[in-house]
Amino acid sequence: MTTRRNFIGTAGAVGAGAILTGTTVPASFAADTAPTAPDASTTQAARKKLARDNIRAVDTGMRTNYDAMRGNLTKHLDPIIIVNNDMVGGTYYLVQNGTVVETVKPVDEIFEMAKSIAHTPLGIYSICAPSLDPKYIVPAQVPYTDPHDLEMVAYNGPKNTGWVTPLQDFSKTLDTARKTLTDARLPADLTTSCGYIIDRGQAFIADTVKRGEFSMDAFEAFSADVYPSIRTNMYYSSRYQIDGVSALMTRWRQRVGDPAWSNLYVLVFSLWTTFELNQNSIILKNFMDQSKTDSHLIDLMTAQIVSDPVAVGLDNLARIVMDNIAAEMVFSTDQSTADALKGRPDLLSTEILKLLGEDGTGANTASSVTKGQVNQLVCPFHNRSATTPAVRA
Incomplete structure (x- = not known):
């Protein structure tokens, strides 16, 4: 009986690659990568280089076939959900047979509103931190603050006052948001917490500008003061994200059908800072076949928000699916x-x-x-x- 092992074993290197990838290898490629016999007059160094180039050609041949298979496989990936973890709670793409059939931003705008105001302390920090005193660490934070990290962040030093104008500009932005806050029609508790964060942020900015110095002590007192309100904003962001994603997943499951849904792959793109226990991944896991979440829910870390998440996602998933099968065939004894x-x-x-x-x-x-x-x-x-x-x- 012909088994996969003796079947592949009877093929040549290029032929086996073509069999595994399902692609046709052009004759010109076979000729280009065919081993070259050294001439009798070739020097030892040249023969060594030629021999090593011939060895490299084996890997080149593999990669050419691998890339061809990957390109073909992306057209057959199904069903897939790709999530770009952006500033509005995530853009979701439903992919069937390699084609996007629906694109949705499922999270209510209130998610974005709550997060925006909660970022007030971080906005102040981003302007002023370069002018910290790198020689001073708040005593309570000594066990948690790396002195070298602080030194790098405080690259301007405490005598620099370049932060004053940007901080005043940020205060104007806060003031505008405060004056129109009620028109946003947010939930009552969220409106209250947003108002408090803004008010305390403007007060801190005014005191800091008047003092002419950005103090870690004063900033940490401010951030501790607004923290309960930030927690309220975090609650509303989370609540609206759960509701929006849950509704979308319920609808998409009905569209795809339970048999196909059980094989669902989910790819979530997120920055390193949100990569572990990503909010979208936590929610999505509940809607997948629980026996497959370890292998089918895939968090992909990025350095920045991906401009074409579908193309990058399908390319990555094609590699994963290919290697899942290749692993058991190539390393069948280990x-x-x-x-x-x-x-x-x-x-x-x-x-x-x-x-x-x-x-x-x-x-x-x-x-x-x-x-x-x-x-x-x-x-x-x-x-x-x-x-x-x-x-x-």
Whole structure:
């Protein structure tokens, strides 16, 4: 009987790649990557370079086929929800067979309103922090503040007064928001908390400008004063986000149907600062097949808000889905290595940790590892017994 192993084993390198990827490899590519035989008059250095270029061509061939498969696979990904974790609670894209069928911003504007006013202390900090005294840390914060971080943030130093005009401009922005606050028609408790945050923020700015110095002590007293009101704003932001996303997920589940929904992949883009326990991910997890959330709910960390989340999301998911299958086929005798290929750990991480020793410096084991032991450690098949029975669907 032909099995996947002896079937792939009978194909050449380029042929096997084409079989696995489902793409046709052009003849010109095969010719370009074919090994080149060195001329008899070639110098040793040139022969070495040629040999290494021929070795690199193997990886080039793999990557060409891998990229072709990934491009084709994006057209078949289904169903997918991609979330761009933006300033309005998230833009949601429902993707079926690689195509966006609906785009929605599900969260009520009140989410944005509550967060906007809650950011008042952070707005003041952003203007004034460069003019802090880097030699002074509030005593209560000493265990939690890195002196070097403070020194870098306070890059202007306490004698700089460049913060005065920007702070006064920010106060004008707060004043305008305060005068029109009731017209926003926010819930009563939220209106009250927003008003208090703004009022205390303007008072702090006035005192700071009059004093001519930005003090960590005074700022922390101000931030502690408005903190209960900020918690109120956080409650309203969370409440409206939960309600909006929940309603959308209920509707999309009905549209997709339960059988397909059970295989749903969710990709959430978020900045590093909101990457762990991201608000959208927490809510979405409740609407997924709970047996698959560990593998199908994927948080993607970004350095900035993604301009084309659908294209980037589908490309990433195609890699993930491809590697899920490749892992079990390529590393069929070593489950730990297969799991690394399927997950976020670097494929060589386990071996590097072993070679460096338990403390990561190599002091315990690396210095005493012999060549034979290195071969054993690096071998991708040493962790799973050769007699491990194959599991067939």
